[in-house]
Structure formats: structure tokens, C-alpha cells
Amino acid sequence: MALTEFSLIERYFSRPAAQRDPDVVLGIGDDAALLHVPEGMELAVATDTLAEGVHFPLHTKPEDIGHKALAANLSDMAAMGAEPRWATLALTLPHADKSWLAAFSAGFFALAAEYRIQLIGGDTTRGPLSITVQILGLVPAGMALRRSGAHAGDLIYVTGTLGDAGLGLRVLQQPIELSAGHAAHVMQRLNRPQPRVAEGIALRGIASAAIDISDGLGADLGHILQASGTGARINMAALPLSAAVNSYVNHSGDWHTPLCAGDDYELCFTVPAQKRPALLDALKSSASGCTHIGVIEAAPGLRCISASGALITPRAGGYQHFSANE
Amino acid sequence: MALTEFSLIERYFSRPAAQRDPDVVLGIGDDAALLHVPEGMELAVATDTLAEGVHFPLHTKPEDIGHKALAANLSDMAAMGAEPRWATLALTLPHADKSWLAAFSAGFFALAAEYRIQLIGGDTTRGPLSITVQILGLVPAGMALRRSGAHAGDLIYVTGTLGDAGLGLRVLQQPIELSAGHAAHVMQRLNRPQPRVAEGIALRGIASAAIDISDGLGADLGHILQASGTGARINMAALPLSAAVNSYVNHSGDWHTPLCAGDDYELCFTVPAQKRPALLDALKSSASGCTHIGVIEAAPGLRCISASGALITPRAGGYQHFSANE
Numbered sequence: 001m002a003l004t005e006f007s008l009i010e011r012y013f014s015r016p017a018a019q020r021d022p023d024v025v026l027g028i029g030d031d032a033a034l035l036h037v038p039e040g041m042e043l044a045v046a047t048d049t050l051a052e053g054v055h056f057p058l059h060t061k062p063e064d065i066g067h068k069a070l071a072a073n074l075s076d077m078a079a080m081g082a083e084p085r086w087a088t089l090a091l092t093l094p095h096a097d098k099s100w101l102a103a104f105s106a107g108f109f110a111l112a113a114e115y116r117i118q119l120i121g122g123d124t125t126r127g128p129l130s131i132t133v134q135i136l137g138l139v140p141a142g143m144a145l146r147r148s149g150a151h152a153g154d155l156i157y158v159t160g161t162l163g164d165a166g167l168g169l170r171v172l173q174q175p176i177e178l179s180a181g182h183a184a185h186v187m188q189r190l191n192r193p194q195p196r197v198a199e200g201i202a203l204r205g206i207a208s209a210a211i212d213i214s215d216g217l218g219a220d221l222g223h224i225l226q227a228s229g230t231g232a233r234i235n236m237a238a239l240p241l242s243a244a245v246n247s248y249v250n251h252s253g254d255w256h257t258p259l260c261a262g263d264d265y266e267l268c269f270t271v272p273a274q275k276r277p278a279l280l281d282a283l284k285s286s287a288s289g290c291t292h293i294g295v296i297e298a299a300p301g302l303r304c305i306s307a308s309g310a311l312i313t314p315r316a317g318g319y320q321h322f323s324a325n326e
Numbered sequence: 327m328a329l330t331e332f333s334l335i336e337r338y339f340s341r342p343a344a345q346r347d348p349d350v351v352l353g354i355g356d357d358a359a360l361l362h363v364p365e366g367m368e369l370a371v372a373t374d375t376l377a378e379g380v381h382f383p384l385h386t387k388p389e390d391i392g393h394k395a396l397a398a399n400l401s402d403m404a405a406m407g408a409e410p411r412w413a414t415l416a417l418t419l420p421h422a423d424k425s426w427l428a429a430f431s432a433g434f435f436a437l438a439a440e441y442r443i444q445l446i447g448g449d450t451t452r453g454p455l456s457i458t459v460q461i462l463g464l465v466p467a468g469m470a471l472r473r474s475g476a477h478a479g480d481l482i483y484v485t486g487t488l489g490d491a492g493l494g495l496r497v498l499q500q501p502i503e504l505s506a507g508h509a510a511h512v513m514q515r516l517n518r519p520q521p522r523v524a525e526g527i528a529l530r531g532i533a534s535a536a537i538d539i540s541d542g543l544g545a546d547l548g549h550i551l552q553a554s555g556t557g558a559r560i561n562m563a564a565l566p567l568s569a570a571v572n573s574y575v576n577h578s579g580d581w582h583t584p585l586c587a588g589d590d591y592e593l594c595f596t597v598p599a600q601k602r603p604a605l606l607d608a609l610k611s612s613a614s615g616c617t618h619i620g621v622i623e624a625a626p627g628l629r630c631i632s633a634s635g636a637l638i639t640p641r642a643g644g645y646q647h648f649s650a651n652e
Contacts, residue, residue, distance in 0.1 A: 025368055025467075025470075026470070026472065029473075029553070030406070030472055030473050030474075030553070031372060031402040031403075031405035031406050031473070031536075031537060031538060032370040032371055032372035032402050032403065032405070032406045032408065032461075032463070032470075033370070033371045033372070034368045034369070034370055034371075034406070034465070034470050035368065035369040035370075035371060036368060036369075036467070037363035037369055039365055042351055042360045042361065042362060043360070043361040043362075043363055043369065044358040044359070044360055044361075045358055045359045045360075045361060045412070045414060045446060045447055045460075045462065046357060046358035046359070046414075046447055047414045047415075047416050047447055047448065047449055047458075047460060048416075048449050049416045049418060049449045049451045049458070051418060051451045051452070051453040052453075053453075054451060054452055054453060055451070076357040076358050077357075077358065079357035079358070080356070080357050080358045080360070082358065086371070088371060088372075088373045088460060089373075090373050090374075090375045090416070090458040090460075092375060092377060092456055120371060121371055121372055121373055122373065123373055123374050123375045123458070125375045125377045125380060125381070125456075126377070126380055127377040127378075127379075127380060127454060127456060128453065128454040128456075130418055130451075130453060130454075130456055132373075132375070132416040132449070132458040134371075134373060134414060134416075134460040135358075136371065137358070139360070141351075141362070144351075144352070144358075144360050146352065146356055147355075147356050147357070148356075210357075211357060212357060227355070227356070
């Protein structure tokens with residue numbers, strides 16, 4: 001039987017939605033999908049590509065790739081305080097491997113079902129493995145969280161813990177002594193990031209600026225500082241670390257991992273001091289919680305203060321796909 | 327100077343819009359763009375990936391790739407009768423080649439300016455060359471052209487001419503005797519397809535079904551027939567051919583090229599017979615014009631009738647990225 005481009009899409013990606021979405025006027029299967037955007041809402045649009053060997057290590061399980069491709073995009077919605085609603089998937093594959101497709105789509109749709117995301121379109125192409133997801137979400141007009149709203153004196157927070165995914169990647173690349181439990185934790189964090197969608201929505205009207213940590217705290221907080229025209233001071237002793245990363249940092253002294261490694265998909269956000277009570281209330285039932293790690297300052301630049309009071313300058317940037325030497 | 331992922335995007339893709347778009351609440355440079363969708367409009371969403379060696383030949387000029395990546399997506403909007411408005415660009419590149427990026431973005435933005443498309447987001451990744459564009463457009467609620475509305479008796483039309491891009495691709499692959507003028511014409515059609523956006527919009531309320539011809543007339547009309555639960559009869563003598571393709575077909579007898587080769591990005595659409603005068607009026611100032619090539623029939627299947635009255639069955643499908651042997 002011919003397994004054409006079209007039957008591929010149909011077989012693996014044209015699932016009936018878990019429940020009918022009245023705002024999807026026309027779903028997969030035409031030249032475009034048609035959506036209804038409710039009045040008073042703004043449409044949030046983001047896109048992220050995951051390429052093998054760049055965004056996920058070789059031999060990553062296809063379920064994990066499917067999960068992560070969507071999770072990275074959901075994280076962008078979280079960073080805007082938007083509710084993710086619809087996705088398109090552009091999938092480039094070296095060959096039409098049925099078991100790979102079945103596993104990839106299982107990972108993708110499990111996360112989609114959790115957030116009630118409907119896949120509304122896609123394209124499959126033969127080529128080196130690459131996945132581009134575009135995510136569409138809704139946010140009440142004027143309520144989106146931006147990078148540009150931080151002011152001197154605002155408190156800096158992060159959700160969850162930092163450096164887990166980075167440590168997971170290190171474990172794959174070099175022998176690191178880690179207990180089995182710690183190794184399992186960091187691999188789960190690397191392969192199955194949990195986007196902080198509920199937290200992003202809860203931060204509407206509270207956070208003055210927000211971003212998701214995909215390239216590392218240093219780089220991503222740097223984007224807030226640049227967009228807001230401010231600087232910041234980070235208290236490194238306050239960085240929230242899992243037991244695995246805490247143990248690793250204590251042994252290795254490698255602060256670069258929690259400070260600069262990417263892929264955690266936590267949120268970094270700023271809150272005016274007087275809104276701290278509202279913040280604690282808004283996130284009191286959050287699974288990730290949040291941790292106060294520093295303060296926005298008027299002077300440009302990012303200053304990281306160690307437990308002993310020393311000033312540490314993080315290595316430039318986080319993960320950069322194109323390096324300085326080109 | 328560090329040419330990072332972010333400065334790359336900024337340098338080549340963060341152009342100020344030709345004119346301010348009041349519906350772009352927030353453009354490039356945050357975790358997501360924010361758009362306002364006017365009341366009474368539906369949002370049309372499509373995505374297309376172009377991969378080197380699959381959708382464009384090796385050594386295609388980067389200006390042409392930039393043009394074609396956007397044109398293929400604009401063509402999806404045309405097929406829906408939607409007005410394209412915004413695009414995101416996910417670009418995977420083997421290395422950050424400045425002259426390539428300058429030329430690619432020149433081709434992309436020249437076409438974007440022609441249609442007043444604003445680039446609202448993107449992602450750049452290191453890897454084998456691949457371009458995924460997502461296009462967002464607007465269409466008055468209920469007015470979109472779908473694949474599913476054709477009825478027996480409806481007349482079948484195509485815009486422009488068929489087989490030019492396919493002949494252009496053949497010229498690159500094997501020696502074909504073609505005059506310099508004909509060769510230039512088919513290469514222009516292959517590398518610089520003109521999406522039929524104005525024609526798609528003009529067909530609102532007139533066409534009963536529509537699709538764009540990216541995979542070949544046989545395959546794409548086949549999608550209309552399948553979605554509409556009908557068949558069709560095509561009069562091959564009526565197929566609109568350029569002088570180049572006409573001369574080639576007369577010499578070679580190769581009807582497969584106009585009938586099944588893809589990449590022309592013309593529209594194929596159906597019109598109830600009583601709306602023929604409205605159609606001719608709607609497209610009277612169209613650059614591409616349109617040609618009546620056949621009729622929708624109740625019996626399933628596509629029947630192609632040659633000039634001598636013989637029944638010709640086109641080879642299965644048009645361009646399929648995954649073949650029957652996998």
C-alpha cells in the first residue's frame with residue numbers, strides 16, 4: 001500500500017480532537033486551517049525548531065522528541081501568559097519510519113491532550129530530522145507578559161529548579177558521578193520538560209516582565225534586561241537547585257550549569273515589590289513554585305553574587321546556535 | 327564581533343515593516359508575537375517546509391529560495407480565498423553565511439513587501455538547509471474556499487498555465503532542446519512562482535471548491551474530488567500551456583509534465599455553471615486569467631480525455647515526498 005505524504009499525515013496526525021473545539025472552524029486537511037479568535041483576545045504566535053544533535057541528543061527516544069517539540073513551544077506561550085490552543089507541525093524525516101512516527105506522535109499528542117491543544121495543520125518532508133512547531137494561543141487584550149516591563153527595584157523570580165536539563169546533557173556527554181535517582185531525575189528534566197503554562201497565566205497582572213529559560217538563566221534574563229533597559233543582581237546562593245544539581249555543584253564547583261545551561265523551560269520573571277503578596281497567592285497551588293533570586297537594578301549588566309559575596313560574571317550568553325567565530 | 331543566533335535574526339529579519347500594521351500588537355523580539363484579529367474575520371493558518379534537493383534544486387539562488395518559501399505559503403492563502411497578513415520563519419542553516427542570509431532575506435522581503443506581509447517571528451537553527459514558513463491570513467467568516475464544496479456539473483478551472491515549473495525542473499535534470507526564451511520562462515516559473523492571492527480573494531462567493539497546484543493538477547484536483555466525494559472529466563486539449571510547454575509537449579508527447587508536475591502554484595477551482603458570468607467578471611482584470619478545463623462528475627475518479635477522444639489515466643499522484651516503497 002502506498003504510504004504517501006498524505007496518508008502519513010492522515011494516519012499519525014489527523015486524530016480527532018479529544019473534545020470538539022468550537023473555535024476551530026476547519027481543522028487539518030485543507031490548504032489552511034480556519035480559526036475563530038474570540039473578541040477581546042489577542043492571538044499569541046511563536047515557532048520553535050528542534051534539530052537532532054542541536055536541541056536533542058542523537059538517540060533521543062521519539063516519544064521524548066514529540067513531547068519536547070511541543071513543550072518548547074508551550075513554554076513560549078507560558079512566557080507570554082497566553083493560553084496555548086492550536087499547533088501546526090512541520091516534520092522533516094529521513095524516511096517514513098512507522099514505528100518512529102507512532103512513538104513521536106504518541107509523545108506529541110499526550111502533551112497536547114494534557115493542555116487541550118489541537119493540531120490544526122502540518123507538512124511532512126523528506127530530509128534530515130527536524131521538527132518545527134508553531135503554536136497559537138490566546139491572551140486577554142493588553143494582559144500579555146512581555147520582556148520589556150522590568151523596572152529597577154522589581155524582584156526577580158524563577159519557577160522550579162535550574163540546571164537539571166543541563167546536567168542531564170552533561171551526563172550524556174561525559175562520565176559524571178551521579179546516583180541512579182539523581183541521574184533519572186535530570187534525564188527526565190532534559191527529555192520531558194514541563195512547560196509552566198498555568199504559572200504564566202497566573203502571572204497576568206502581577207509580573208512586570210517574563211521570559212522562559214530555554215538558553216540559560218544568564219542569557220534569558222539578559223533578554224529581559226536588554227528589552228527593559230535595566231540591569232540586575234542575582235544572589236547565587238538563592239538559585240533553586242534540585243538535590244541532583246545541588247550535589248553536583250557542591251562536588252564540581254560548576255556554577256555554569258545552573259546559571260547558563262539551557263533547556264529547563266522554567267519561567268524567569270520580575271514582580272514589583274508591592275505585588276509580592278499577590279504573587280505568592282497566585283502561585284500557591286503551583287506545582288513548580290517560584291523562588292526569589294535577585295533584583296532589577298538601574299545599572300546595566302548582570303551581576304551574580306556568590307554565597308561568599310564575590311562578584312561572578314557568567315560566561316557570555318547561554319546556548320548560542322551560531323557561535324562567535326563565524 | 328559575535329554573530330549570535332539573536333543578532334542574526336535581528337540583522338536580517340527584524341526590518342521595520344513597510345508600513346505600520348495596526349493589527350500587530352507586538353512583533354518580533356519577544357517569546358511570541360501578539361496579533362489582533364478583527365471581528366467577523368476568520369484566521370487562516372498554513373505551514374510549508376522547503377528542503378534543499380526536495381522543493382528546490384541544489385544551487386538554487388538564495389534570493390529565489392527566499393521568494394519561493396514565502397510564495398508557497400501565500401499560495402495556500404490564495405487557495406482559501408484568504409488575505410495573507412503575517413508570517414513566521416523557521417530557518418535551519420548549515421552555517422551563518424552572511425551573503426546567503428542577505429540574499430535570502432532580500433528575496434523573502436521583496437515578496438513580503440509586494441503583499442504587505444509582516445514577519446512577526448522566527449527561529450534560526452544550525453543544520454541542513456531547511457525553511458519552514460507559517461502564514462497567517464484573514465478571511466471574512468464563512469467565506470473561505472474549501473476543497474470539499476464541488477458538486478457534479480460544476481465547471482473546473484485553472485489559473486495561468488500548467489507544467490512550466492515542471493519543465494524548468496526537467497531542464498535542470500536532463501538535456502532538453504528549448505529556445506533560450508522558453509528556457510528563461512520556465513526557469514522563472516520554477517524559481518519565482520507568483521501566488522494567485524488576488525484571484526483567490528476574487529473567487530470568494532463564486533468558487534465551490536479550490537486548491538493550489540503544488541503537487542500537480544492530477545494530485546491536487548484529486549484532493550478536491552476526494553474531499554467533495556465526486557469525480558471529474560478533464561479535457562486535455564483545453565489545458566492552458568505556455569508556448570514553452572506547448573512546444574515541449576508537441577515534440578515529446580510528454581503530457582505528464584502539464585498534468586502531474588508540481589510547483590506551478592496556480593489555483594484549480596470549481597464553479598457552478600450559473601456562476602460562470604460572475605467568475606468571468608471577477609477575474610477580468612486578473613494577470614493570470616483562468617481556463618475552463620473540465621467538469622465535475624458524480625462518478626468517482628479522474629478521467630482525462632485526449633484531443634483524439636482517448637481516455638488517459640494520469641500516473642498515480644503528483645509529487646509525493648514519501649514513495650510507495652517504504
